[in-house]
Amino acid sequence: MASVTELKPTADNSKFSQDKQTEKKLRKVPILCSTRYGMAFIIHLCNFIWRAQGVIMNITMVTMVNNTGHRPHFNGSAKRLPVDSLDGLNNTLKSLPMRVSVYDWSPQIQGILFASINYGMILTLAPSGYLAGRIGTKKVVAFSLFGSSLLTLFTPLAADLGLVFLITTRVVQGISQGSAVGGQFALWEKWGPPHERSRLCTIALSGMPLGTSIAILLGGVISQALGWPFVFYIFGGVGCVCCILWLVFVYDEPESHPWISTIEKEYIISSVTQQVSSSKPSLPVKAILRSLPFWSMCLCGFCHQWFTNTITAYTPTYISSIFNVNIRDNGFLSALPFFAAWIIGVLGGQLADFLLTKNFRLVTVRKLVTVLGILPPSAFLVSMPYITSNYITTMTLLTIAGGLCPFCQAGIYINALDIAPRYSSFLTGASRGFAQVAAILSPTVCGFLLSQDPVYGWRNVFLLAFAINISGLLFYLIFGKADVQDWAKERQLTRL
Template identity: 25%
Template sequence: METQMAHTEKRRIKVPVRYVFAGVRVLMVLISSVQGGCMSLAITSMVKSSSSSATNTTNNATQISSDVCPAPLDTDNVTTAKDKGGDFEWSELTQSYITNGPTYGSLCTMMLGAYIAQRLSPKMIIAIVTSVSVLATLLTPVLANWNVYALIVSRILHGLVMGCGMPASGELESSWFPPEERQSLSGIIMSAIHVGSIVSSSLTGVLIEEYGWEFTFYLYGGLCSMSLLLWALFVYDTPQKHPRITEEEKEYIAARINKITDEKLPVPWLQMATSPPVWAYLTMSISITWLAFIFMTELPTYLKRMLHYSTSKAGYITSLAHAATVSSQIVCATVSQWLRRKGYISQLTSYRIFNAIATLGPAATVVAITQVGCDATAIVVLLLMTMLFHGSFISGSMLNHMDLAINFVPALVGLNGTIISVVGILSPTLTAAIINNNQTLTAWSTVFYMSAAVTAVPYVIFFFFGSVEEQSWNKPKTEISKKASKATAQESHRPEKERSVSIDHKVHIP
């Protein structure tokens, strides 16, 4: 009796394998985010301070004007002697090519990644992507000191492989997470990106000032390589392939995910490309991505060149911005699920509400930044509010592609990723072109006004054309015909008397 009770207790505390998968994925995303966020902050110490003409000559009377923020008297915030920059003379455009090199590469392979993810092991794809990422990170100091164009090429090649990772990740999550858990579990994974950015932003600046920028790439590359072992041991492509999953959990997942896993389906590209709900989902990604890339790549430069914060202070502020996003994600995900569970709002209404917060809120705050001049405290508060609003997208239409077509998640993720890559190139590149040797209030105001417009307009499109209904083309004709054939076969095997009774019943008119 005691043995039976002990056995029952063990089964009761056993962690479901889908949560183990989620945990490993969170850890890998967190470490990858720490590694990926290193460059945007490190590059401010790799480049000579003289690369930015407007802010580095503020001591010259000819450069001091109402269009340039003067350095504050509080020397604790100002660049210190050991934080005056590095040895490289790279313009803002060159720096933009370096920081956004992976985005250029992923643009070329995102749709290829969607094709591959539908046919090969998504677990293996992500393992390869992570391995290449580790190698590219460890080689960064060597290539930077050798040749800037070699560094840019390595970053682009890194992105070429990364383009296959996003569709593979979407395929794994669509196979493992039931609809009622999908938003919370995917939200936790997405939050790991911002937690990683918090760690990277707050830690990288300190490491750079103490040990030099090269050290950060060696440290983060080594940490990322360690996550591959856990990935190999605990992650499997589908519940059906997991050797340690219980039948109960396997049936639970299969019963709730309306996904065809036993055949390779042709992707309905034409129906997908002409679907208004799909384009409503894609335009929201444009809105969110535009501002996200500017904050991810240009915020440290803005804080250091315009507001004259040191590298470490800029890192702390950047980490606070990501912390605001994580806090918003947690709160909004909880509130959204509670409202929907109570039946107060529908799923589509929830999407519209939180999409509005994620787009209209940031549009208003970045416009407000242009009105406060050089008030550093007000600007930092507004930047934090921007990221706070931004995080509510986790409860908006971020996972809308799984509502529309669960059987073609890699294709939709690939299409979405391609658009994200285009935006990820245009957003920081246009920003860099505007502020290139022109670190002024006017230049940055142009960036903020442009960002407000791109962020707000897509919401209108989603409000009118967004949907949460499964699209007809998600159900392949082969599957429909199979069900029809099965029904016909069952009908033919019934006794003739029963079939005639059924027919008579159908045509009977009282």
């Protein structure tokens, strides 16, 4: 007769002492020279590239259209930026290189274009996480990065061929990028010691806001100097080069890495094998669908994605419509929130792991950093339409609102590694796929609101983002967990 026995990790003193000795030996190796942190920086670069490729249209849109559309009228008149920074859109268009195509797209069409890349991402986020767990992250991410880079190079031609071609290109690019996002988390099942996962994951994920920052910053400069098509050519070419680096330096597990030290390899293997089985477990689909901690991740991620995607997609358009800056200065100003997000994204992981060393409960740490990434940014963003008379205050609040968002990277976005380490790649992909629906709906709804209400459009956009973001936070604070769930624990059959 067979019965199911739950496997529990041993906690004998000899094993604990051995792990401590291994950790002390490992501390002699500088962090920046360790292989696992090298892997984190390579994934950081990969995230930088694909994110930049996905958002460059947000800044080029200012010069791709002959009218950025909605220009609100507030009760107070906005103070203009310093004279050197203000050429106006008309002067901007005149200074652009000749033979650059300009299109007549309404705000609704612009919203659809912003969202179209996310149409494809929701199709591959969950499957790619599962596939990466089966065949390896190296193959999945390499294929997706190369595909995204080729489609980025093709985007200017697609725009000239017509709106249908451009939207189709963006959708297929989203399918490719979704594989990179969902697939990369399978790597940390075998490379990330539990007490270092916050730092490793946030170093990797912080490439996304940096990619957004650099893409918007350089996108404005390149658009003014060479024309908006060269923004796509340059970032597409860099992505192809990055794909080669990925294939050379990334390996799916420490055992197969040719340059890792023996001490570090043994340390990583001994750390992760306590949580992750070497077998290929079947997915407990019914248990996952009934899990409130899993749904709290999904819903909070959905609400946070709505908020962050609103900032990402509409920051250049908002700055252009409020302050009438040229494309170059728009790029500099629009990049500030995302540059701040890059710095805070790395610090968020350091803060989370520091709190864990001070004996904070893991669930407390996850919820605390999630609150920091949602509550203050929401409050700052919703207050912006009421203070447009002062551009310094507006840009300060916008920078803080965008900068604090990555605290959630050390919270809800890696929570799957806590509640179900054995299925973390699939759960992370599934939760991000669910959240990606917000990235589709947000630009579409925002474009509609901006078109329908020429006076209070931006106020309505920010109020909606505030309400959605706070509701997701409350749900996560109530139902979020950070302990391994019963359905995610390894079990074996024993004979009685």
